[in-house]
Amino acid sequence: MPTTITEPAADVVILGVGYMSGVIAAELSIASLNNNKNYKVVAITKGPYWDYVNDFSTTKYDEWGVGLGRKYDSPLPLQSTTIRNTPYQFALPVRRYTMPIQYHALGHGVGGAAQHYGGTMGRQGPWGYQMLLQTNTRYPGTIDTINPHNDLEDWPLQYYQYEPYYVQWENAHGLCGNYNGSIDNPGSDASGYPWMSQNYKLPPHPLTSAAQLFQSTVSSAPFNYHPFPHVNALASQPYVNSYGVPVNPCVYDGYCGGPCDYACETGAKANAAYRTIPAAMKSGNFTLVVNSFIFRLDTDPTSGLVTAARYYDPQGNVHIQPGTVFFNGMWGYNMIRIMLLSGVGAPYVWNSDPTLVSGTVGRGLTNGYSPFKGTNVSGTLSNIGGNAYPAGNAGGGSVDIYDLMDDNFDHTGLGFIGGSQIGVGGYPGGGPGNITFAGGVSSASMGPQFKPSQKDKYLQTKTIVSATPFAPDLPTKDNYVDLDPHYADIYGDPLARLTYDWTQNMYIGATYLANKVKDIFTKMGASNVTVSSTVSPGAAHNDWWGHHLRGGCRIGTAPASSVWDKWNQCWSPTVKTPFNIFGAGEITNTSGDTVPSGTHVAGPQSYRAAEGIKQYLGLMTPGLVP
Amino acid sequence: MPALRLSEKPKPIDLLQIQSRIPKPEELVVLSKPLLDATIIIGKALMDCENKWAVGGDVAEVISGVNVQPNHITILSTKDGCEEVARKLVKYQVEPPHDVESELARDAIVDLKPHKVRIKSYSSRFDVEGSQLNVHGNLRIKVGEWDWGDPLDFDPDYVYVLGVKMPIVPLKMKSELYSGLGWTDRAIKIHEAVMRSRHMFG
Numbered sequence: 001m002p003t004t005i006t007e008p009a010a011d012v013v014i015l016g017v018g019y020m021s022g023v024i025a026a027e028l029s030i031a032s033l034n035n036n037k038n039y040k041v042v043a044i045t046k047g048p049y050w051d052y053v054n055d056f057s058t059t060k061y062d063e064w065g066v067g068l069g070r071k072y073d074s075p076l077p078l079q080s081t082t083i084r085n086t087p088y089q090f091a092l093p094v095r096r097y098t099m100p101i102q103y104h105a106l107g108h109g110v111g112g113a114a115q116h117y118g119g120t121m122g123r124q125g126p127w128g129y130q131m132l133l134q135t136n137t138r139y140p141g142t143i144d145t146i147n148p149h150n151d152l153e154d155w156p157l158q159y160y161q162y163e164p165y166y167v168q169w170e171n172a173h174g175l176c177g178n179y180n181g182s183i184d185n186p187g188s189d190a191s192g193y194p195w196m197s198q199n200y201k202l203p204p205h206p207l208t209s210a211a212q213l214f215q216s217t218v219s220s221a222p223f224n225y226h227p228f229p230h231v232n233a234l235a236s237q238p239y240v241n242s243y244g245v246p247v248n249p250c251v252y253d254g255y256c257g258g259p260c261d262y263a264c265e266t267g268a269k270a271n272a273a274y275r276t277i278p279a280a281m282k283s284g285n286f287t288l289v290v291n292s293f294i295f296r297l298d299t300d301p302t303s304g305l306v307t308a309a310r311y312y313d314p315q316g317n318v319h320i321q322p323g324t325v326f327f328n329g330m331w332g333y334n335m336i337r338i339m340l341l342s343g344v345g346a347p348y349v350w351n352s353d354p355t356l357v358s359g360t361v362g363r364g365l366t367n368g369y370s371p372f373k374g375t376n377v378s379g380t381l382s383n384i385g386g387n388a389y390p391a392g393n394a395g396g397g398s399v400d401i402y403d404l405m406d407d408n409f410d411h412t413g414l415g416f417i418g419g420s421q422i423g424v425g426g427y428p429g430g431g432p433g434n435i436t437f438a439g440g441v442s443s444a445s446m447g448p449q450f451k452p453s454q455k456d457k458y459l460q461t462k463t464i465v466s467a468t469p470f471a472p473d474l475p476t477k478d479n480y481v482d483l484d485p486h487y488a489d490i491y492g493d494p495l496a497r498l499t500y501d502w503t504q505n506m507y508i509g510a511t512y513l514a515n516k517v518k519d520i521f522t523k524m525g526a527s528n529v530t531v532s533s534t535v536s537p538g539a540a541h542n543d544w545w546g547h548h549l550r551g552g553c554r555i556g557t558a559p560a561s562s563v564w565d566k567w568n569q570c571w572s573p574t575v576k577t578p579f580n581i582f583g584a585g586e587i588t589n590t591s592g593d594t595v596p597s598g599t600h601v602a603g604p605q606s607y608r609a610a611e612g613i614k615q616y617l618g619l620m621t622p623g624l625v626p
Numbered sequence: 627m628p629a630l631r632l633s634e635k636p637k638p639i640d641l642l643q644i645q646s647r648i649p650k651p652e653e654l655v656v657l658s659k660p661l662l663d664a665t666i667i668i669g670k671a672l673m674d675c676e677n678k679w680a681v682g683g684d685v686a687e688v689i690s691g692v693n694v695q696p697n698h699i700t701i702l703s704t705k706d707g708c709e710e711v712a713r714k715l716v717k718y719q720v721e722p723p724h725d726v727e728s729e730l731a732r733d734a735i736v737d738l739k740p741h742k743v744r745i746k747s748y749s750s751r752f753d754v755e756g757s758q759l760n761v762h763g764n765l766r767i768k769v770g771e772w773d774w775g776d777p778l779d780f781d782p783d784y785v786y787v788l789g790v791k792m793p794i795v796p797l798k799m800k801s802e803l804y805s806g807l808g809w810t811d812r813a814i815k816i817h818e819a820v821m822r823s824r825h826m827f828g
Contacts, residue, residue, distance in 0.1 A: 049648045174786075237784070238689075238783075238786065240785060240786070244659060246690060251824065266822065
C-alpha cells in the first residue's frame with residue numbers, strides 16, 4: 001500500500017538533473033561549504049544514475065536496444081506529449097520514438113538528454129540577444145510582415161553580460177574549439193567587447209579533409225568568410241575542469257553518430273553526471289534522488305511561495321520534499337508542465353485575436369532544429385582523402401562559419417531575418433550502425449563488387465557534402481504549450497500539449513541560404529551540386545518536431561510576456577515577495593539564431609541562476625553584479 | 627491558476643531500468659580547489675621551461691582519474707630543471723634547491739619481505755598560495771640493500787588542467803614503479819582509472 005513520506009527539509013531543491021541542474025547542484029553545494037553554512041541541496045530525477053563503465057561500455061553496442069528499444073531514453077509509457085499544428089486541431093500523443101512526430105529520443109536519468117546527444121556546441125552571438133531591437137532599428141516596420149502574429153522578445157541581458165557566464169559554463173564542461181566566429185577573435189559588437197574573453201579550454205578535434213577544403217575555400221575570395229573549427233563538448237584531450245573533476249578524452253574524436261542515441265563509454269561526452277554532479281556529491285552537502293517522478297509543487301496559499309516538491313518513487317509512494325528555494329531544471333516541456341500542473345506562474349492562454357492572448361507559462365515556443373521538410377543542398381567531392389571512420393554527428397573535425405548567420409549580411413528585401421551557421425566536414429559515417437557489413441551490402445555490391453564496395457566505403461574516393469540551412473524559427477502567439485485535456489501520463493496527470501508549426505522565416509531563409517551554400521560547394525569543386533525543391537511557407541505542415549525546443553518558458557524583460565527575469569527567477573503576478581523558484585534550460589531561451597546548440601546558450605543562464613539563488617539564500621551579496 | 631487536483635491513484639510502475647548505484651563521495655575523484663588552483667599557477671609559470679619537468683605524485687594521478695587523496699604537489703625534473711623551476715617560482719620558494727636524501731614511510735614488499743625505500747634528489751620546496759610544492763631533480767630510488775637506481779626519466783603525458791597543458795609523469799611508469807615496490811594497491815588504482823578511460827574492446 002503506497003504511503004506518503006515527508007523528507008527532511010532542504011535549502012535548495014532541484015527538479016530534474018540535467019545540464020543546468022548540475023551547475024546549480026555544484027555551485028550551491030560548494031558555496032554552502034565555503035560560507036560555513038550547512039545548507040542541504042537535494043536533486044530529484046525521474047531516471048537512474050548512469051555509470052559510463054558499467055552501463056555503457058559493454059551495452060552501448062546493442063544497436064537494437066539502443067536504436068529501437070531506446071533503453072537509455074525517457075520511457076514514453078511513463079509520460080509523453082501530444083502535438084498538433086494549430087489550435088483548431090485535435091492533438092495526438094507521441095507513442096513511439098520514430099518518424100514522424102519524434103525522431104530524436106528524450107534523455108533520462110542523471111545527465112539528462114546530454115547523456116546521448118551529439119555534443120555539438122557554439123555560442124549565440126550578440127544579435128541573438130537583441131533580435132527585436134536590432135530588426136526594428138535596421139529594418140523598421142518589417143517584423144510583423146516577416147513574422148505574422150509576432151511574439152518576439154529580447155533577452156533581459158545583452159551578450160557581453162552573459163559572456164562571463166559562458167566562460168564559467170565552458171570551463172566546467174570542457175568545450176573544444178578555437179575561438180568562436182573567427183580565429184582572430186574580433187569585437188562582438190560596436191563596443192569592441194571580444195567575441196570571447198577566453199578561448200575554449202580544449203583544442204578542437206583534428207580537421208577532416210573536407211573541412212580543410214571548406215576552410216580554405218570560404219576564407220578566400222569571393223567569400224572572404226571567417227571559418228573556425230566546430231565547437232563541441234566531446235573532450236579532445238584529458239581534462240580537469242573548474243571543479244577539479246578529471247575527464248577522459250574521447251577515444252574516437254567524435255563517435256556520436258546515429259540519431260544522438262549513443263551514450264559515451266568513457267565519460268568524454270560532457271554532461272552533468274561526469275562534470276558537475278561529482279563536485280556536488282564530493283561536497284557532502286548534496287543528495288541525489290533517482291527514479292523518482294516529480295508530479296507537483298506545493299505552494300503556500302497566502303504567500304504563493306513554493307513550499308515543497310511532491311514525487312512518486314518506483315513503488316508508488318508519495319514523497320514530499322520541503323525546501324527554501326527551488327530550481328526547475330526539467331527538460332523542455334516538462335519544465336512547463338510541472339508549473340502548469342502546480343499553478344506556478346501565469347499559464348499562457350491562446351486567443352484567435354492575437355491582441356487578447358494572456359499569460360506566460362507555455363508562451364513563445366520555438367524550435368531550434370531544422371524542419372523535417374527543408375531545403376537541402378548537396379554535392380560530391382572526389383579524391384580528397386579521408387575515410388569513413390564510423391563516427392559523426394557531433395561535427396568533430398568540421399569547420400563552421402557564422403558569416404551567413406545573425407545580421408552579418410544585409411537582409412533588406414529578403415523577407416527574413418537571421419541566418420544559419422554553416423558547417424562542413426564532420427566525420428563521414430553514422431555511428432555503430434556503420435560498422436556492420438549488413439548496413440553496407442546490397443545486391444549491387446555482392447559478388448566481385450563486394451571488396452571494392454567495402455574499400456570505397458571505408459577509404460572513400462568520393463565524399464558527399466550536404467547542408468540544410470534555415471533561418472531562425474521566430475516566436476508567434478500561435479505556437480505554445482498547455483495541458484492536454486484528453487491524454488494523461490501513467491499517474492493520471494494531463495500530458496503537455498504542443499501546438500506548433502514551423503514559421504515562415506525558416507523556410508524563406510532556407511531558400512536564400514541554400515543557394516549561398518551551393519556557391520560554396522561549387523567553388524570547393526564539388527560535382528552534381530543540387531538544391532532540392534524549396535518548401536514554401538505553409539505548404540507543408542510538419543508532423544514532426546525536433547528535440548531542441550526553445551522559448552516556451554522564456555526569460556525576458558516583462559512579467560506580462562516572460563516567465564523568468566534576468567536572474568532566471570520566476571516572476572509571478574501572485575507573489576509579492578521575491579519568488580523562490582528559478583529555472584534554466586534550452587526552453588528558457590527567449591530567442592536566438594540557429595547555432596546548433598541551444599544548450600550552450602542556456603548554459604550561462606544556469607550560472608546566472610546560481611548567483612540569483614546564492615543571493616536569495618544570503619550566500620552572496622546582492623548588487624555585486626548587474 | 628489553481629493547481630490541478632492531486633492524483634489519488636499513486637501506483638507502482640514496472641519499467642525496466644538499466645542503472646548503477648550512486649557512488650559514495652569517497653569513490654569520486656576530484657582534485658581539491660587549493661591544489662587545483664596551485665597546479666594551474668605552476669603550469670602557467672613553467673609553461674616555457676627549457677628543461678624537462680612533469681607533475682608527479684598523487685596530483686598527477688588524480689588529474690588522470692586515479693582515486694587517491696593528495697595533500698601536496700610534486701614535480702619531477704632534472705637537476706638543471708630544478709634550478710630553472712626555482713627561478714621561475716622564486717616568489718613561492720620556501721627552501722632553495724639542495725641535495726636531499728630521505729626514507730619513505732612505506733616499505734617496499736619484495737618476495738614477501740619488507741625493505742626500506744630511500745630516495746635522493748636535488749630538491750626544493752615551495753608554498754604556492756597555501757599548497758605545498760616539492761620539486762625533485764634527478765630523483766633516484768634505493769630499495770633495501772640494492773644499489774641506487776638511475777635518475778627517473780620519462781616522456782610525459784599531457785593533461786589540460788582548465789586549459790593549461792600540463793606535463794605529467796606517465797601512469798604507465800608509475801604503475802611499473804608501484805608494482806616493483808610491491809605496492810599493488812596503488813597499481814590497481816591506476817589500472818582501474820586506465821580501464822575507465824579506454825574503449826572496452828580496443
